[in-house]
Structure formats: C-alpha cells, structure tokens
Amino acid sequence: MIALFLALQVGVASAAAPIPDFIIIRDGASTVSVPVTITGGQASVRADALMRAMKGTLITGTNLHYTLALPRVRLDLIDGIPFAKRDTLTIPLSRAPQVRGGQLYLPFQFVSEVIPRFGGGYSYDMAQAELRTLGPPTQPTSQIAKSTPPPASSTAVARAPAVVPESVRTPAPQMRRPAATKPQSRKLVVIDAGHGGPDNGMRGPIGTPAWFVEKDVTLSVAQKLAASLRARGIDVLMTRTTDTLIALSDRGRIANANHGDVFVSIHCNAPAYNNAAGARERGFETYFLAEAKTEDERRVQDMENESVKFETGANAPKGDPLSFIITDMAQNEHLRESSDLAETIQTGLIDVHPGPNRGVQQANFAVLRGSYMPAVLIEIGFGSNQSEATYLSDQANQSAIARNIAGSVIAYLAHYDSRVGGQR
C-alpha cells in the first residue's frame, strides 16, 4: 500500500517546475552547482555530477543498470527504462534515464520530485533551484565505497517493468489477458534476427573459405519465418531486415511500440569451451525469460499479496502511474505464456532438426526482458559444429526450420485464443 501511495504522489505532483540553467545542492553551509543540460527540448542532469555534489556515488552495474548510492538511500536505474527502484518500491519517471556520450543523464524531474520524495532527506526549492538536505548535514563521506558491487536489490530491477506499452494501458481485467482486448484482430508476431552490423554474433567453420556467421544465418531464417507466417495470414514485424545493429533494449521496445502478440528471437549457439569437446556440441534449444528460482518465488509471493489492492486501479486513466503496477502483473502472466510458447516451438523442431533436442531453458536475456509479450529466444543450432553449421547454412534446411517455427507459433496463438475464450 505504501508503494502505491508514494507512486500516486509523484503522479499528482507533476506540475512543471521551471527549468534553471543549473541547480544548487545545499548541504548545511556548503553549496555545489550542477548544470542542467537541454537536449531535444528535454532538461537533464548528469548523474555523476549530481552524485558528486550530493556526496553520493554513481555505480555502474551490468546490463545497463546503474545505482545512485546517496548518503541514506540507494536508487536503482536502467538506461532507457522510465522507472527507478528503491528496494522493492518502483518509482515512475517522467522520462527514462539515458546514456549519451558514455554519461548517464537523469530527467530534471529526478531532481525536482524524485529525490525530494525518495532520496532520503531532501527538499527542492523551485524558486531558488536548490536541492537542500533536511535536518543535520550528512556525514562528509558516504559509507558506501566506490568499489561496492550493485546491491542484491539491484537484481530485482532486472524485473522492473519495461516501457509501458499503450496496449496495456487499458482496464485490468483485459490486461490480464492482453489478447482479449482485440480478439478479432490479426495477430502480430515480432521476429528478431539476432545480432547484425558490426555484431557478427558467433562465427564457426563450415570449411574453407566459407565461414558460418551467426548474424547472416539468423537474418536468413528470420526472413523465411516472416514469409511463412505472412503466407498464413499472420502479420509480421522484423526488428531488422538488413545487416544493421539494433540495440538489445530497442528490439523489445520496437515490439512493444507495435503491440506485438509474440516475440521470437533467432540465434545460433556456440560452446562454452573452445576445445574438441566444445566443437562436438550440437542441437537446438529454446529459452524463455525467467529469474532465478528463489527470487522468482519471492517475487510471485510479493505480487500475489499486493495484487488485490492494485485491482482497484482497473479504471485508472491512461498514463496513470498505476498502469506500471498493472503492467508488472501482466508481465508475470507472460512468463508462463513464454514458457508455453518455448515448449511448443522446442517440441515442434524435433520433427525437422537433426538434433539433439537440448530442451527448453530459462535465462534472463536482455533482449527478452524489454519485450512486453510472450517472448522466446531460439538457438537453432551450433554454428561452431562443422556438420551442424553446414546443415544450418543450407537454404532448404533454413526453410524447414522456419516453416516449423511458424507452425508452432500459429498453434500457440490458436491455443492461447481458445483458452482466453474458454476460461475468461
């Protein structure tokens, strides 16, 4: 309930603060100024400069994660995601923090609203453009060492809701089954050809002079999959159709912005060890997004306990901060759907792939994390194994794999629809 209340406060208090050229950080008698930069009409503050001025530390984690270690609290952020986290509390932001030129920029609202509410003892004076510490001055040095790794709580940020797509900003009962919001419409499958441009993915030998290059094979299979789905009345959106590099976080965002029903990412595998045993590795496997078991159980438990009060948000207006909470609920639903989709695809491939069948796997892939729909990543085989690389490079084999995956996706969508119709 506290989380909900605080989240609403931010939404209500979003009256635009005037944008100064710089802000003053006042801690007792000491003041430090931090410039406000305007890019594309949007005001931002550099996170490192702000942390220095506030006697905190900016910690760069992995996978676009950042932690602002303030003297009293830690706020976790993800580049490109418009939410912050303080422990288990999710805080919506007016805009996503963004890395530009190697530096993390925070929306100005972070200084004027988020830190005063969630930063552990600050107020913001709009007229003076001053962020002040409340109460006695803080200790001159923070106890948090620069080398401190991201806290355990930062892993929870990996499960932070992705960019809230328009499609889920609708009443909750429909949101629990997003397909129900458009039962008669055509389905949209988002196909993601792994890697591209300067990112070749894995490379393996087919025999001189040819090399197996993952980005080329994934694109070829993705295009055949798209053609097969389109031929069967399914709309398709490809994250890339040429040899270009699309950021992992953007692939999910593309899928979300276009309200995809399913997200399928195509990849080729390589062994963990570059030795003779590694070179013999072969087979196909399908991944869906999931956290480590124990953490997942904790999250599900938390979510179940929390969910009843969030249902009151069913009629929340579009863009209301509540929508992210509902989004989080729906995302959990997609976990099971993603697992079902992975199982359907993996089982289907047994018919065409020489194998072995390496089964359905779970992992926390960045590319799947940002996509707000049932999402899987298929490793169609080991490009590092000479015979499998040869098999995967063959156009007819690629077509067989693509048609098979298309059939599984269509079967999954039909199954999904019948369950929606039958049970809800």
Ligand SMILES: [Zn+2]
């Ligand atoms: Zn790959």
